[in-house]
Amino acid sequence: MILGDSAQAYGPALTGAHYGEAFLERTVWTSACLEDRAVRDIGTGSERGLGLRLLTRDGMGMKTFFGSAQDLGAATAARLRAKLLPGKLDGSTAFRLTRSAATHSLLDPADIPLERKTSLLLALDRAAREISPLVRQVTAVYSDRRTETRVLNSEGADVSQSRISTVLSIAVVAHQGSILQTGSESLGAQRGFEMFNNDAALAAARRATRRALAKLDAPKAKAGEMPVVLAAAGGGTFIHEAIGHSLEVDHIHEGSSPAYRDMSGKVVAPETITVIDDPTLPFQRGSFVFDDEGIEARPTALVENGVLKNFLYDRASALRDGSPSNGHGRRQSFASQPIPRMSNIYIAPGHDDPAKIVAQLKRGLLVTRMGGGQVDTASGEFVFEVEEGWWVEDGIARHLVRDANLLGVGPEALGSIDRVGWDIGWGTGTCGKDDQNVAVSDGQPTIRMPKLVVGGVHD
Numbered sequence: 001m002i003l004g005d006s007a008q009a010y011g012p013a014l015t016g017a018h019y020g021e022a023f024l025e026r027t028v029w030t031s032a033c034l035e036d037r038a039v040r041d042i043g044t045g046s047e048r049g050l051g052l053r054l055l056t057r058d059g060m061g062m063k064t065f066f067g068s069a070q071d072l073g074a075a076t077a078a079r080l081r082a083k084l085l086p087g088k089l090d091g092s093t094a095f096r097l098t099r100s101a102a103t104h105s106l107l108d109p110a111d112i113p114l115e116r117k118t119s120l121l122l123a124l125d126r127a128a129r130e131i132s133p134l135v136r137q138v139t140a141v142y143s144d145r146r147t148e149t150r151v152l153n154s155e156g157a158d159v160s161q162s163r164i165s166t167v168l169s170i171a172v173v174a175h176q177g178s179i180l181q182t183g184s185e186s187l188g189a190q191r192g193f194e195m196f197n198n199d200a201a202l203a204a205a206r207r208a209t210r211r212a213l214a215k216l217d218a219p220k221a222k223a224g225e226m227p228v229v230l231a232a233a234g235g236g237t238f239i240h241e242a243i244g245h246s247l248e249v250d251h252i253h254e255g256s257s258p259a260y261r262d263m264s265g266k267v268v269a270p271e272t273i274t275v276i277d278d279p280t281l282p283f284q285r286g287s288f289v290f291d292d293e294g295i296e297a298r299p300t301a302l303v304e305n306g307v308l309k310n311f312l313y314d315r316a317s318a319l320r321d322g323s324p325s326n327g328h329g330r331r332q333s334f335a336s337q338p339i340p341r342m343s344n345i346y347i348a349p350g351h352d353d354p355a356k357i358v359a360q361l362k363r364g365l366l367v368t369r370m371g372g373g374q375v376d377t378a379s380g381e382f383v384f385e386v387e388e389g390w391w392v393e394d395g396i397a398r399h400l401v402r403d404a405n406l407l408g409v410g411p412e413a414l415g416s417i418d419r420v421g422w423d424i425g426w427g428t429g430t431c432g433k434d435d436q437n438v439a440v441s442d443g444q445p446t447i448r449m450p451k452l453v454v455g456g457v458h459d
Contacts, residue, residue: 018062019055019315021153023292025334030109031143034121042118049334055316062316068335099296101289102162105192109144109166112193117142120168120196124205128172131209134216136175140205143167144193151294159294165190165285165439167428170205174212181402183211184371184387188428188439189283211369211388214400221389221404221456227364228406228452229357229392229419235427236442237370237384239275239347242410244442245433246377247275247302248328248340249311253320256378259411260308268308268411272350272420275303277312277328279343285428286343286440293329293338300326302345312340332436339434346443350420354446357419359395365404365454366390366397370427380410383455405455413449421446 026048033041049070056063109117125138143166150160167188174181185204189195230238251257260268269275278299279288288297293315301309313321314329317340329338358366371385386404390397426443 018057018319019154021053021151021293023051023053023331023334024150025049025051025147027145027147027333028110029143029145030114030117031141032114032118032121033142034125034138034140037125037138039118039121042114044114047333051331051334051336053337055319057319062320064316064337066337070335099158099290100160100162103164103190103283105164105166105194107193109164109193110146117144120201124170124201127202127205128170128209131206132174132213134174134176134213135172135209136180137173138170138205139172140168140170149292151290151292153294157294159290159296161289163190163288164192166192166195167285168196168201168204170201170208172205172208172212174209174216176216179216181212181215182387183208183213183215186428188285190285190287191283215388215402218400218402221365221386221401221454222391223454223456225451225453227361227448227450228454229361229364229366229446229448230370230444231358231366231368232354232421232423232425232444232446234367234370234388234444235425236346236444237373237427238406238413238447239444240342240345240431240440240442241373241375241382241384242380242408243275243303243414244277244342244345245375246380246410247311248342248433249313249317249321250340251377252311253317258378259380260311263308264311266308267306269303269306269414270417271306273303273306273414273417274301274348275345276301276348277342277345279327281344281441284344284426284441286438288343291325291327291329291338292331293325293327295325295327295329297327297343300328312342314338314340330438332438336436339436341433341438342431342440342442344441344443346424346426347420347445347447349422349424349445352419352421352446354421354423357421357446357448358392358397360419361392361395361448363393365401366392367404367406375410380412381408382410382413383407401456403456407453407455413452416449416451417447418450419446419448 028046051068054065169186171184185208246257279297312328318325330341331338369388371387373384375382384406431440
């Protein structure tokens with residue numbers, strides 16, 4: 001790996017308190033944006049840096065010392081280590097646990113000419129506009145990234161990994177009279193440029209365009225409390241926002257997730273609900289072999305058959321609770337401290353037939369694509385945009401609706417689910433928390449909630 005030899009210089013510096021680590025990172029990236037039929041904001045670059053952290057016990061709590069620097073020379077690194085990591089833990093540390101991992105791609109984005117990447121964006125613009133003259137605006141963003149990290153710590157770990165990720169998002173705005181509607185699609189995975197084989201990107205552009213056009217003629221969604229079916233195709237925004245953030249244990253410690261604070265081992269959802277966060281899933285955006293504190297990744301069952309089993313931990317929060325970390329310490333970069341974060345969170349498939357779940361809906365909303373969402377972890381209140389939703393009567397999707405939102409309280413909504421399909425669908429994105437952004441995926445089967453508030457127009 002690119003970081004290989006230089007990391008050894010930092011190993012002996014991990015001295016002085018309960019836990020210390022050096023986190024080295026190098027990132028190489030390319031990005032470009034299509035807007036107004038032109039490709040702009042083309043960028044390529046690389047960044048390399050080091051983060052050093054020391055955890056010490058402070059009474060009943062923990063005290064953290066952290067510092068970072070970019071493009072370090074040997075002398076600068078030595079001065080930083082001396083300032084942040086004085087003294088010794090228990091003598092010299094032998095770095096004996098050495099492991100490495102890498103994701104592989106069929107077409108490494110670094111080997112793809114920039115012209116081919118920008119040509120792809122222009123092709124998306126043409127594919128969208130040729131469908132209808134009502135297409136007013138097409139925006140697309142492409143990025144690829146290779147990130148190499150290495151963690152050496154006072155427990156003797158020396159682990160490294162290399163990850164390639166490629167992301168493409170497209171948004172199409174259609175205009176008719178006074179109505180503007182948007183359709184969007186995104187492709188993202190820990191894969192290379194082969195992700196766009198078989199015209200996958202063009203197909204995504206056409207789906208986004210047709211969705212925007214269809215909503216121009218759709219009536220506004222009816223407002224009120226009603227049964228709602230979230231199709232697997234809509235992705236897992238619901239589970240990410242409704243419970244995922246609330247189970248990141250720092251929210252429990254801060255008191256900003258009161259619904260789950262004293263609920264470990266207790267029922268928080270129907271028996272049909274199991275929620276798992278699994279960073280080991282192949283190719284998913286949020287996957288990793290080791291977290292950003294050098295702990296080997298493994299699936300974590302958060303809710304099992306309706307019972308709250310676990311929270312998402314990093315080292316600092318685990319030390320506070322006197323328990324081991326379950327490998328969910330993540331950071332945006334070497335310049336950030338790790339905090340508990342989701343990776344790939346999902347509701348496990350159940351046993352209900354997804355088609356029958358819809359067929360049994362007398363009057364209500366079928367959501368086939370979710371938009372953005374947000375949650376207040378203190379109150380559990382959430383709001384989600386519905387990018388594609390259908391009004392259903394007597395088990396039949398009668399027509400598309402527009403401008404719908406879903407509103408509710410996470411624990412209540414989760415507890416109300418009475419149907420869980422055997423299918424599963426995934427969404428990808430970037431999750432923000434404490435001014436840090438990390439790649440995530442979220443998934444769910446088709447589920448039904450008998451009563452959920454839909455924001456729209458009143459009759």
